[in-house]
Amino acid sequence: MTSSFEPDRRRVLLGAAGAALGAALPLSGARAQELATTAEAQPDAAESDRIAAEFLGGVAPLAEGLAMELPATADNPAAVPLRVHVTEALTEDLWCEELIILAELNPLPLACRYRFSAATGAADVALRLRLIRSMEVRALARLSDGRVLEARAAVEAGVGGCGM
Numbered sequence: 001m002t003s004s005f006e007p008d009r010r011r012v013l014l015g016a017a018g019a020a021l022g023a024a025l026p027l028s029g030a031r032a033q034e035l036a037t038t039a040e041a042q043p044d045a046a047e048s049d050r051i052a053a054e055f056l057g058g059v060a061p062l063a064e065g066l067a068m069e070l071p072a073t074a075d076n077p078a079a080v081p082l083r084v085h086v087t088e089a090l091t092e093d094l095w096c097e098e099l100i101i102l103a104e105l106n107p108l109p110l111a112c113r114y115r116f117s118a119a120t121g122a123a124d125v126a127l128r129l130r131l132i133r134s135m136e137v138r139a140l141a142r143l144s145d146g147r148v149l150e151a152r153a154a155v156e157a158g159v160g161g162c163g164m
Contacts, residue, residue: 044105048104051102051110052102055142059148060148061148061149061150062147065149066084067085069081069082069084070082073155073157074131074158077133078130079128079130080129080130080131080155082101082126084124084141085122086141090122092118094144096141097115097116098114099123099125099139099140099141100114101139102139103129103130103131103135105131105133105135105136106131106132111127111129112127132157134154134156137153138150138151
């Protein structure tokens with residue numbers, strides 16, 4: 001007999017730590033497909049702008065100090081390699097507090113969020129994004145001195161990777 005755990009049952013079985021972990025896990029293929037076909041989850045650049053504005057908190061982003069490596073063409077839109085790193089020298093007195101990556105036209109534009117401490121030493125992340133279509137990817141990094149750095153890059157994707 002097979003069993004599928006519903007989120008509430010998983011929360012009871014795993015406790016608070018498991019619930020937090022479950023909330024951080026990516027969507028299953030079936031759930032991503034369901035979201036991609038509903039009207040509320042259609043690509044909407046306004047949602048990406050809202051998330052960015054909330055992250056910025058009224059601070060104007062600087063277009064230098066953050067580097068993004070993203071291929072111009074995605075051979076596989078379901079796994080597009082991306083690297084984002086702060087190029088500015090980081091110290092105990094100046095570090096990256098938080099970094100977010102937005103895939104602006106995905107049904108859920110906030111691709112990831114990373115938090116760092118002064119002990120981290122560097123803000124350098126590498127991941128693979130799933131893209132629904134060609135779009136601009138945006139990264140924002142908040143430094144401990146209150147500045148926000150921004151990097152953008154466009155990627156051409158053939159067939160969408162979301163919901164695959």
